[in-house]
Amino acid sequence: xxxxxxxxxxxxxxxxxxxxxxxxxxxxxxxxxxxxxxxxxxxxxxxxxxxxxxxxxxxxxxxxxxxxxxxxxxxxxxxxxxxxxxxxxxxxxxxxxxxxxxxxxxxxxxxxxxxxxxxxxxxxxxxxxxxxxxxxxxxxxxxxxxxxxxxxxxxxxxxxxxxxxxxxxxxxxxxxxxxxxxxxxxxxxxxxxxxxxxxxxxxxxxxxxxxxxxxxxxxxxxxxxxxxxxxxxxxxxxxxxxxxxxxxxxxxxxxxxxxxxxxxxxxxxxxxxxxxxxxxxxxxxxxxxxxxxxxxxxxxxxxxxxxxxxxxxxxxxxxxxxxxxxxxxxxxxxxxxxxxxxxxxxxxxxxxxxxxxxxxxxxxxxxxxxxxxx
Amino acid sequence: xxxxxxxxxxxxxxxxxxxxxxxxxxxxxxxxxxxxxxxxxxxxxxxxxxxxxxxxxxxxxxxxxxxxxxxxxxxxxxxxxxxxxxxxxxxxxxxxxxxxxxxxxxxxxxxxxxxxxxxxxxxxxxxxxxxxxxxxxxxxxxxxxxxxxxxxxxxxxxxxxxxxxxxxxxxxxxxxxxxxxxxxxxxxxxxxxxxxxxxxxxxxxxxxxxxxxxxxxxxxxxxxxxxxxxxxxxxxxxxxxxxxxxxxxxxxxxxxxxxxxxxxxxxxxxxxxxxxxxxxxxxxxxxxxxxxxxxxxxxxxxxxxxx
Numbered sequence: 001x002x003x004x005x006x007x008x009x010x011x012x013x014x015x016x017x018x019x020x021x022x023x024x025x026x027x028x029x030x031x032x033x034x035x036x037x038x039x040x041x042x043x044x045x046x047x048x049x050x051x052x053x054x055x056x057x058x059x060x061x062x063x064x065x066x067x068x069x070x071x072x073x074x075x076x077x078x079x080x081x082x083x084x085x086x087x088x089x090x091x092x093x094x095x096x097x098x099x100x101x102x103x104x105x106x107x108x109x110x111x112x113x114x115x116x117x118x119x120x121x122x123x124x125x126x127x128x129x130x131x132x133x134x135x136x137x138x139x140x141x142x143x144x145x146x147x148x149x150x151x152x153x154x155x156x157x158x159x160x161x162x163x164x165x166x167x168x169x170x171x172x173x174x175x176x177x178x179x180x181x182x183x184x185x186x187x188x189x190x191x192x193x194x195x196x197x198x199x200x201x202x203x204x205x206x207x208x209x210x211x212x213x214x215x216x217x218x219x220x221x222x223x224x225x226x227x228x229x230x231x232x233x234x235x236x237x238x239x240x241x242x243x244x245x246x247x248x249x250x251x252x253x254x255x256x257x258x259x260x261x262x263x264x265x266x267x268x269x270x271x272x273x274x275x276x277x278x279x280x281x282x283x284x285x286x287x288x289x290x291x292x293x294x295x296x297x298x299x300x301x302x303x304x305x306x307x308x309x310x311x312x313x314x315x316x317x318x319x320x321x322x323x324x325x326x327x328x329x330x331x332x333x334x335x336x337x338x339x340x341x342x343x344x345x346x347x348x349x350x351x352x353x354x355x356x357x358x359x360x361x362x363x364x365x366x367x368x369x370x371x372x373x374x
Numbered sequence: 375x376x377x378x379x380x381x382x383x384x385x386x387x388x389x390x391x392x393x394x395x396x397x398x399x400x401x402x403x404x405x406x407x408x409x410x411x412x413x414x415x416x417x418x419x420x421x422x423x424x425x426x427x428x429x430x431x432x433x434x435x436x437x438x439x440x441x442x443x444x445x446x447x448x449x450x451x452x453x454x455x456x457x458x459x460x461x462x463x464x465x466x467x468x469x470x471x472x473x474x475x476x477x478x479x480x481x482x483x484x485x486x487x488x489x490x491x492x493x494x495x496x497x498x499x500x501x502x503x504x505x506x507x508x509x510x511x512x513x514x515x516x517x518x519x520x521x522x523x524x525x526x527x528x529x530x531x532x533x534x535x536x537x538x539x540x541x542x543x544x545x546x547x548x549x550x551x552x553x554x555x556x557x558x559x560x561x562x563x564x565x566x567x568x569x570x571x572x573x574x575x576x577x578x579x580x581x582x583x584x585x586x587x588x589x590x591x592x593x594x595x596x597x598x599x600x601x602x603x604x605x606x607x608x609x610x611x612x613x614x615x616x617x618x619x620x621x622x623x624x625x626x627x628x629x630x631x632x633x634x635x636x637x638x639x640x641x642x643x644x645x646x647x648x649x650x651x652x653x654x655x656x657x658x659x660x661x662x663x664x665x666x667x668x669x670x671x672x673x674x675x676x677x678x679x680x681x
Contacts, residue, residue, distance in 0.1 A: 101468075101470050101471060101474070103474060154660075154661060158661050158664055159664045160660045160661055160664040161607075161610070161660070161664065163417065163470055163474075164417075164603060164606060164607050164656075164660065165657060165660060167600070167603055168600070168603070168604070168607070168653045168656055168657050168660075169657070171599065171600050171650065171653045172650050172653050172654060172657070175646045175647065175649060175650035175653070176646075176650075178646045179644070179645075179646035179647055182646065183643075183646075297478060300474060300478075301475075301478070304471065336486075337485065337486050337489040339482055339485030339486040339489065340486060342478065342481065342482035342485060342486070343479070343482035343483060343485075343486045344482075345478060345482065346421075346475065346476075346478040346479030346480070346481070346482035346483070347479060347482070349474075349475035349478055349479065350457075350461065350472070350475045350476065350479050352475075353461065353467060353468070353471050353472050353475050354461045354464060354467065354472075356464075356466050356467050356468070357464035357465055357466050357467050359466060360466075
């Protein structure tokens with residue numbers, strides 16, 4: 001399940017530099033065209049589905065455009081959702097580059113956000129907001145990193161399947177948050193929804209100047225760029241790619257595969273924890289059940305569509321942030337249940353994975369196939 | 375042990391709970407066991423379970439027949455399983471990832487079409503009162519057994535026999551252990567896996583129908599919380615054997631019944647932790663059983679999970 005790195009494209013030994021460059025660009029084009037094709041096919045299938053229900057697909061996609069990207073207000077709504085999606089997608093993509101399918105971002109986000117809210121409790125109103133935010137961020141990132149790092153360690157030392165363990169840890173994380181939020185740390189002043197005490201308006205993270213979105217977006221994009229450099233431009237990232245492509249070869253080369261597994265899973269958890277921090281410190285102001293809003297699960301789809309490339313995650317997260325932002329208007333104007341967004345996402349995911357089979361088999365992108373057949 | 379004591383009440387509630395809670399585990403685990411014996415892993419059973427719960431409940435509400443609901447749930451699950459098998463037979467497609475996608479997809483379909491059925495009350499499955507010999511209300515309550523539980527237990531024994539003694543069982547095991555050998559014997563690997571994954575989905579759908587039509591006995595969006603996934607882990611723990619799957623399902627059922635049982639005698643503290651008990655138990659069982667020599671020996675050779 002490695003991302004198709006153009007570097008790993010087969011090149012004939014006699015091929016010249018220009019031919020190699022052509023192949024490289026064809027590789028990029030293929031990695032762009034096939035996911036786009038998959039998106040198009042899922043949009044078509046979803047249109048057929050809507051037609052069968054007697055709804056207008058044209059109206060549906062118009063509303064997606066309007067609710068997600070049509071106005072300044074919808075853009076800020078979209079970006080508000082895209083920021084946590086980028087981070088949860090990174091939480092899937094980084095381990096995936098090592099050949100691991102870790103899907104516990106939801107739990108790391110929830111537990112990270114909860115830790116941030118919990119560590120803030122004794123500081124509310126007494127400590128400098130800057131210091132408080134720093135402590136919250138650190139707590140969220142560390143707890144998230146350790147939580148998913150646990151799954152990485154279990155895989156390293158006990159060979160426990162990381163896909164199942166991360167999802168189990170997600171359920172446990174949500175149970176831990178509920179336990180405290182409905183018990184010891186519940187704010188008695190809030191009778192409606194069990195929550196921790198609000199961190200207070202002055203401690204909330206502000207908006208990026210010029211746009212109506214909190215600083216989490218800048219941090220998320222920064223994390224994508226940083227991890228792009230780490231995973232594709234450093235020896236650490238190269239070691240991860242080798243270990244993901246062929247663990248035995250990596251071990252034979254003396255690469256510390258086990259340690260890479262743990263580090264990558266900790267990075268993944270830290271990203272999800274960071275998303276949790278911003279959800280608490282910039283959106284909700286407190287920890288409660290709204291933290292488990294499904295960002296962790298949509299992030300899986302975003303990472304797969306981006307082929308686990310940190311930079312490609314940015315536009316894909318914006319696209320799915322927009323679809324999620326349009327959910328409300330679709331529900332109101334078309335009378336479709338709010339699960340239609342979930343259904344569309346699931347459909348995209350299924351079609352996308354089926355499209356993986358096309359890599360290396362389309363003549364347009366693989367000149368070698370053209371010569372073979374003739 | 376005197377009836378009426380707190381311990382007795384918890385024990386009876388746990389036994390009754392184990393029987394009720396274990397049934398969906400039992401069906402999903404048996405189905406997944408068959409799928410994995412054919413050399414493929416279907417992580418999408420969580421979505422299949424939810425879809426089965428919704429379609430079973432909706433059918434029971436529309437037709438008034440809960441057993442028809444069980445059948446429709448099974449067929450819906452079967453379709454999901456066959457979709458999984460059809461996508462996974464394409465080259466270069468990863469079965470674990472497809473499972474995750476189908477988990478989201480199945481949940482999406484179920485929530486989309488299940489919205490109108492959250493409020494209305496559908497006819498439930500009947501139960502067989504086996505505790506008539508006792509005049510203790512707790513015993514009577516604990517031994518109200520659903521026919522699906524008995525079918526599930528019988529199925530476990532039948533599958534154990536069939537895997538060992540029938541031609542179909544042999545073909546299934548060969549396909550799971552070595553694709554090359556299966557092809558050499560003239561069997562279509564894709565076809566065997568289509569049947570095995572479809573069968574697995576069928577059973578998972580029935581497990582879902584049990585959730586909505588018997589216990590807890592209503593349809594809502596929070597109905598299944600990881601049972602489908604835990605059942606997959608349970609199959610690994612049970613080392614791909616039907617009888618061990620059955621025992622493991624009972625164990626999981628008892629763990630799942632712990633929270634409600636303690637609640638029944640007034641211990642509500644730590645409710646969320648007792649609710650998390652099955653997940654924690656699964657995790658510890660996986661830590662204990664993964665990578666052990668026995669597990670590696672019993673695992674189907676073609677399974678991507680253990681390679």
